[in-house]
Amino acid sequence: MAHPVSPLAPKTHPDLPEIAGVRLATAAAGIRYRGRTDVLYVGLDAGTSVAGVFTRSKCPSAPVDWCRANLAGGSARALVVNSGNANAFTGRKGADAVTLTADIAARAAGCRPAEVFVASTGVIGEPLDATKFEGVLEECAGRATGDAAAWRAAAEAIMTTDTFPKLATRTVEIDGARVTINGIAKGAGMIQPDMATMLSFVFTDAPVAAPVLQALLSAATERSFNCVTVDGDTSTSDTLIAFATGKAALAPIAQKDDPRAAAFAAALEDLLVALAQLVAKDGEGARKFVTVRVRGAVDDASAKRVAFSIANSPLVKTAVAGEDANWGRVVMAVGKAGEPADRDRLSISFGDIRVAHEGARDPAYSEEATSAYMKGEDILITADLGLGAGEARVWTCDLTKAYVEINGDYRS
Amino acid sequence: MAHPVSPLAPKTHPDLPEIAGVRLATAAAGIRYRGRTDVLYVGLDAGTSVAGVFTRSKCPSAPVDWCRANLAGGSARALVVNSGNANAFTGRKGADAVTLTADIAARAAGCRPAEVFVASTGVIGEPLDATKFEGVLEECAGRATGDAAAWRAAAEAIMTTDTFPKLATRTVEIDGARVTINGIAKGAGMIQPDMATMLSFVFTDAPVAAPVLQALLSAATERSFNCVTVDGDTSTSDTLIAFATGKAALAPIAQKDDPRAAAFAAALEDLLVALAQLVAKDGEGARKFVTVRVRGAVDDASAKRVAFSIANSPLVKTAVAGEDANWGRVVMAVGKAGEPADRDRLSISFGDIRVAHEGARDPAYSEEATSAYMKGEDILITADLGLGAGEARVWTCDLTKAYVEINGDYRS
Numbered sequence: 001m002a003h004p005v006s007p008l009a010p011k012t013h014p015d016l017p018e019i020a021g022v023r024l025a026t027a028a029a030g031i032r033y034r035g036r037t038d039v040l041y042v043g044l045d046a047g048t049s050v051a052g053v054f055t056r057s058k059c060p061s062a063p064v065d066w067c068r069a070n071l072a073g074g075s076a077r078a079l080v081v082n083s084g085n086a087n088a089f090t091g092r093k094g095a096d097a098v099t100l101t102a103d104i105a106a107r108a109a110g111c112r113p114a115e116v117f118v119a120s121t122g123v124i125g126e127p128l129d130a131t132k133f134e135g136v137l138e139e140c141a142g143r144a145t146g147d148a149a150a151w152r153a154a155a156e157a158i159m160t161t162d163t164f165p166k167l168a169t170r171t172v173e174i175d176g177a178r179v180t181i182n183g184i185a186k187g188a189g190m191i192q193p194d195m196a197t198m199l200s201f202v203f204t205d206a207p208v209a210a211p212v213l214q215a216l217l218s219a220a221t222e223r224s225f226n227c228v229t230v231d232g233d234t235s236t237s238d239t240l241i242a243f244a245t246g247k248a249a250l251a252p253i254a255q256k257d258d259p260r261a262a263a264f265a266a267a268l269e270d271l272l273v274a275l276a277q278l279v280a281k282d283g284e285g286a287r288k289f290v291t292v293r294v295r296g297a298v299d300d301a302s303a304k305r306v307a308f309s310i311a312n313s314p315l316v317k318t319a320v321a322g323e324d325a326n327w328g329r330v331v332m333a334v335g336k337a338g339e340p341a342d343r344d345r346l347s348i349s350f351g352d353i354r355v356a357h358e359g360a361r362d363p364a365y366s367e368e369a370t371s372a373y374m375k376g377e378d379i380l381i382t383a384d385l386g387l388g389a390g391e392a393r394v395w396t397c398d399l400t401k402a403y404v405e406i407n408g409d410y411r412s
Numbered sequence: 413m414a415h416p417v418s419p420l421a422p423k424t425h426p427d428l429p430e431i432a433g434v435r436l437a438t439a440a441a442g443i444r445y446r447g448r449t450d451v452l453y454v455g456l457d458a459g460t461s462v463a464g465v466f467t468r469s470k471c472p473s474a475p476v477d478w479c480r481a482n483l484a485g486g487s488a489r490a491l492v493v494n495s496g497n498a499n500a501f502t503g504r505k506g507a508d509a510v511t512l513t514a515d516i517a518a519r520a521a522g523c524r525p526a527e528v529f530v531a532s533t534g535v536i537g538e539p540l541d542a543t544k545f546e547g548v549l550e551e552c553a554g555r556a557t558g559d560a561a562a563w564r565a566a567a568e569a570i571m572t573t574d575t576f577p578k579l580a581t582r583t584v585e586i587d588g589a590r591v592t593i594n595g596i597a598k599g600a601g602m603i604q605p606d607m608a609t610m611l612s613f614v615f616t617d618a619p620v621a622a623p624v625l626q627a628l629l630s631a632a633t634e635r636s637f638n639c640v641t642v643d644g645d646t647s648t649s650d651t652l653i654a655f656a657t658g659k660a661a662l663a664p665i666a667q668k669d670d671p672r673a674a675a676f677a678a679a680l681e682d683l684l685v686a687l688a689q690l691v692a693k694d695g696e697g698a699r700k701f702v703t704v705r706v707r708g709a710v711d712d713a714s715a716k717r718v719a720f721s722i723a724n725s726p727l728v729k730t731a732v733a734g735e736d737a738n739w740g741r742v743v744m745a746v747g748k749a750g751e752p753a754d755r756d757r758l759s760i761s762f763g764d765i766r767v768a769h770e771g772a773r774d775p776a777y778s779e780e781a782t783s784a785y786m787k788g789e790d791i792l793i794t795a796d797l798g799l800g801a802g803e804a805r806v807w808t809c810d811l812t813k814a815y816v817e818i819n820g821d822y823r824s
Contacts, residue, residue, distance in 0.1 A: 055747075056748075056750075057744070057747030057748055058746070058747045058748075058749070058750075058751070058752070058753040058754075058755065059743050059744070059746055059747030059753060059755040059758065060747070060755070086740075088740070088743070089740060089743045089755065089758075089768065089771060089772060089773075090772055090773075091756065091770065091771045091772030092772075093772065094772075123740060124740025124741070124743055124744065125739060125740040125743065125768065125772070125773050126773070127773075236743065236744055236747055314726070314811075314815070314819070315819055318815070318816050318819035318820045319819065319820070321816060321820045322819070322820030324820070327536075327537060328498075328500070328501060328535060328536025328537040329536070331471050331500070331501045331536055331537065331648065332469070332471070332536065332648055334470070334471055335467075335469030335470045335471030335472070335648055336468075336469055336470075337470070338468075338470075339470070340470070341470040341471060342470075343470070343471040343472070343501065344503065346471065346501075356501065356537065358503065359501060359503045360501060360502055360503030360504075360505065360506075360537070361501075361502075361537050361538070361539075399726075399816060400816060400820075401813040401816045401817065403726070403730070403816070404730050404733060404811060404812060404813045404815070404816060405813065407726070407727055407730035407731065407734070408730045408731070408733045408734030408736070408812075
């Protein structure tokens, strides 16, 4: 697990402010790792609404099943996250482990098990020994706090192959009241879009009713976490849950078309984009952060599929790792996407440098300038299909030898 | 280009027999490489029928456009293949280069340009200077032969990052007449199924009419080349062409339902499977040959999609590279395929060792035995979905650091 910190890691991590009604504590329960925290307990005040987005995998983990079932209730009092074991593909035992976890947490929080949300990340197929939470969660509940150190510890406790903790915070003024949104996330492999990706938890003091929170969260996910890919692989455990304690000095937002919802939604999306980009920047073995932008597609959905075809192409990703402006591979990836494309209208740029235009190399293209651009840490690849107004933007990282190294010996 | 020969390369390469009506010669035209052959010329006797299967890329190369257009004629007199430059995404210049190549070859072969088939492999987006074929093809035509050395040289001339030449031959007795089929192929990256993959050329003396040859070739491709993947990337240039000179002592096979067609088809498929497996065994950086078998899917098409989801997963492929029987990643890949699957009916085996059964780890599973199995060169992964009778089998290789190395500096 001791991989060097990604060179794309932010130089500093933000101090997250307190959110009234949210208290966090972490512990080392010895789930799998030695000498590090591997459990996060979050206590939430009564009245907290909840929304979630989960993996579309046909083989979801037991915690995902549990959370999906409990979302209908719309309220949350506790969140328990463990790293080291995904409790996925663990059969009947897996479901029993979640039930036991929720029972222990419910006792600690003084709530019903149906108000406990659970997420697990780590190895698939190993039974999770939930008896290890006995005593631990109660002890966590006793000392949980909402200060910056607690948020930082929370982001660290949920890491697996992540090389840095992922935290973000946003504030927004609504009707004169200050609303805060804090979020944490973990990656860093088995990251594929088309669902709420990896684990991320968002907390706000905004008084947003559960159905509204769900609608806003689903929409914002489509433009944030669902636009990031590391390796095109889809976890069995992808989970994004938002909790709203309602403690801000603001009348409840109970309708989607409440004009105040838009301001909150914008801040939420901004926060999720920041977290999603942090996940791509901590992609296993990542050395470069890549933004793929597709324009001129027949529609936005088509643009997104083309963008992912580029962002998931091993040949494009290794070329970026090799600092090679290999636009031929971008052409290949456009061609294989199965979406409408016309070779002879296609333009491709790296950064501001147009390397290909109307189906052939741009005569003005300078190999030297492009090579210099490719040495940077932030790479923008733009493909203009020249067909319509469809646009999309997705984020990924390069594919390096370190990715193979990390994943060739993750389990052993 | 000087990568070490794949450890999965066959110990010996077969000597291909002569096929009446087929003569081959190679030359060093200096397309891109120095000090190696990069052009293959094949002369075909009058009366040769032809069939082909090409990339489904929306951005096909100029030679693919040319061959598609000429297939309708049903007859072939010459084939020209160059390595080092794919003549893809080269705009109007690319089409002109193909026309010039065909003109030069037609003069050399004494035929119409429409009877010339052309394929190019190598870098995308660089203009191909077809004037380099001037004189070369005529000289090739003058000295072309059908002996084993010429076949071997042909397989070598079309290589790019391939580390060994790919040759196969089959003979079949039909109505007392001996029929021969020879084939050559090249890989080794940008290999994805769902089309005729990479370049492969098949020659037979069987008297098979072009429409029948096309039907048999398309069907056999579905069960051979379209079952192989190296990196999930789809070339702009994938081309498989079959030529039948009709010189065998056999009455023409002019109908698909001619019972003699079945015997020929079986030998053809067997040959294509052998070539497809050689391509996987020379996947860039490959250290292990992987067969993914899916059973119990709702139908064969669904099984194939699940099999490719497993075979294309970077996490599964790096686990194989790391000799780790990481069946959790196989579960993940089944789950992300988007096909019907039921976590709690799923069984997974490595070789003969069942590691997971009915949605959880198999209690009888031995980590030691599985680890020993994973050290082998030939890895079989079986996923039984437990839903229906659908089956599929695809071939791939592991994902190693060498893949990243090779593709990180291919162009520079």
